[in-house]
Amino acid sequence: MKILILDLIMYNKSRSLYNKLIQPYFASHMPKLIKFWLSSHDVKLMVLTSTPRIKDLPDEVSLVFIQTYTMNYYLAQAISKYYRSKNIITVIGGPHTLSYPTNPVFTVTLLKTSRSSLFYLMRSLRNIQHNQEIVLTTNSSLESVVLESESKFILGKLVTYITSQGCDNRCSFCRELSYTDLSHDLYQDLVTLLSLTKPVVLFFHDANLSNNLNKLLDSLTRAYEYVESLGKGVNELNIILELEVEKITSTTSNSMKLLGLKSVSSGVETFHRGLKRGRRELTGKFQYISPKNKMISTSKNINKIVKNIPNLQLNMLFGLDNDCRELENKDNIFDLTKEFIRRTPKAYINFQTLTSFGNNTRLSQQLISQGRIINVPYNLLDGYRLSNIVLDCDPILFYSKYAELIKYASSLRVGLKRVALVNDKYTRLYYLLKLRSERNSYNHFINIVNKLKTDTSFYNFLTGKSKTVPRWLKAEVEPSLGEFSLFA
Numbered sequence: 001m002k003i004l005i006l007d008l009i010m011y012n013k014s015r016s017l018y019n020k021l022i023q024p025y026f027a028s029h030m031p032k033l034i035k036f037w038l039s040s041h042d043v044k045l046m047v048l049t050s051t052p053r054i055k056d057l058p059d060e061v062s063l064v065f066i067q068t069y070t071m072n073y074y075l076a077q078a079i080s081k082y083y084r085s086k087n088i089i090t091v092i093g094g095p096h097t098l099s100y101p102t103n104p105v106f107t108v109t110l111l112k113t114s115r116s117s118l119f120y121l122m123r124s125l126r127n128i129q130h131n132q133e134i135v136l137t138t139n140s141s142l143e144s145v146v147l148e149s150e151s152k153f154i155l156g157k158l159v160t161y162i163t164s165q166g167c168d169n170r171c172s173f174c175r176e177l178s179y180t181d182l183s184h185d186l187y188q189d190l191v192t193l194l195s196l197t198k199p200v201v202l203f204f205h206d207a208n209l210s211n212n213l214n215k216l217l218d219s220l221t222r223a224y225e226y227v228e229s230l231g232k233g234v235n236e237l238n239i240i241l242e243l244e245v246e247k248i249t250s251t252t253s254n255s256m257k258l259l260g261l262k263s264v265s266s267g268v269e270t271f272h273r274g275l276k277r278g279r280r281e282l283t284g285k286f287q288y289i290s291p292k293n294k295m296i297s298t299s300k301n302i303n304k305i306v307k308n309i310p311n312l313q314l315n316m317l318f319g320l321d322n323d324c325r326e327l328e329n330k331d332n333i334f335d336l337t338k339e340f341i342r343r344t345p346k347a348y349i350n351f352q353t354l355t356s357f358g359n360n361t362r363l364s365q366q367l368i369s370q371g372r373i374i375n376v377p378y379n380l381l382d383g384y385r386l387s388n389i390v391l392d393c394d395p396i397l398f399y400s401k402y403a404e405l406i407k408y409a410s411s412l413r414v415g416l417k418r419v420a421l422v423n424d425k426y427t428r429l430y431y432l433l434k435l436r437s438e439r440n441s442y443n444h445f446i447n448i449v450n451k452l453k454t455d456t457s458f459y460n461f462l463t464g465k466s467k468t469v470p471r472w473l474k475a476e477v478e479p480s481l482g483e484f485s486l487f488a
Ligand code: SF4
Pocket: 166, 167, 168, 169, 170, 171, 174, 175, 207, 208, 267
């Protein structure tokens, strides 16, 4: 059977250099696994980093899988309609379906994809018509399908890998999924990668690799020693992962440097009043920390570890109620974040606005019950363009300060200083490309502020007073679909 798998990963739909060079590194794990599991068929996997043209997609297929995030759902829908108009069965899966399980323009919606659900689907195909609507789910989670010997076969220049599923931190804005260790074959898989003869980028897709960091460093050390002892040379391995910076000590950051960890990404709380384990932590008590002290201690900690990691990206989320309430204060999150950037020049900050997807986080459920979710069109729900929450402050003030912060962070002075401090050529290129896209982001938010000031319908929409989506917001959807807008 001829099968097409589409992985829609684009953050913006253009054919920019950033999309071409950087986006492929964000290719998803599951589409590769599906390709591997279905390897007895004729399978083509396409990772789309910009809106495709109709002629880019093959016609002669019997089954099309589409993995998508919410921000690309309209494109996924249009592509599905295109294939279904040719009597071809379409299947949707990925983060969007977990948040929004109803997807009527697809033949099949896969929730919690696993090998068993996939094989069940393949066995059922002869009974499925392209114009049906079926939701398939499975109770088996990722542990039954990833790793063992399989991950070794997902090879290319970029290898995606998972050592765990879920996280026990229970942040209110994150999907609750209990932690499961999946790292059984880590050592053996690292030996395989280090024995190859072509450089590999190894991208860990764990939501939070902190629990397995020591195991990773230990397995890497042993794998390097073992492959070295074979005398055939050790392959170059560039590692990218996501973990909590608080879990990195000076010792682990030294090991990370020695073992070739190229890029670490971590969530960092914005600097509002919070609780911190203090000296009395042995008694199990916490102490309050002021926003300014929180910023200073985070900066000190990061400056200690950033020496050893070429690319340290800190993800910061803006729009939580605590942030909004303190906007007028002297030590508000925006001014403190600017100060943080001054004190921590080598770290790169990825700014995102709070976005709610469906009802699968505690925060989303709370916001839904408070009537604070705005029906912002899906294409804007990427965390970089518009929060779909009624903020606990005036949106004009919030977005003005947010735009100013992005302007500061993307200024040539700050950006070029960071580039000069880094001694890895790929990281330098990454930061330069990011600098350009951040300037566009600043223009976008200034535009939002101007619209809020001049367009009452937009102001009412973002403050929850009106449910009507402004016409100009709706009008942005169609052009983003390119030729597929014909099927929207
Ligand atoms: S946001 Fe990060 S640390 Fe918090 S629960 Fe999710 S994965 Fe864990």
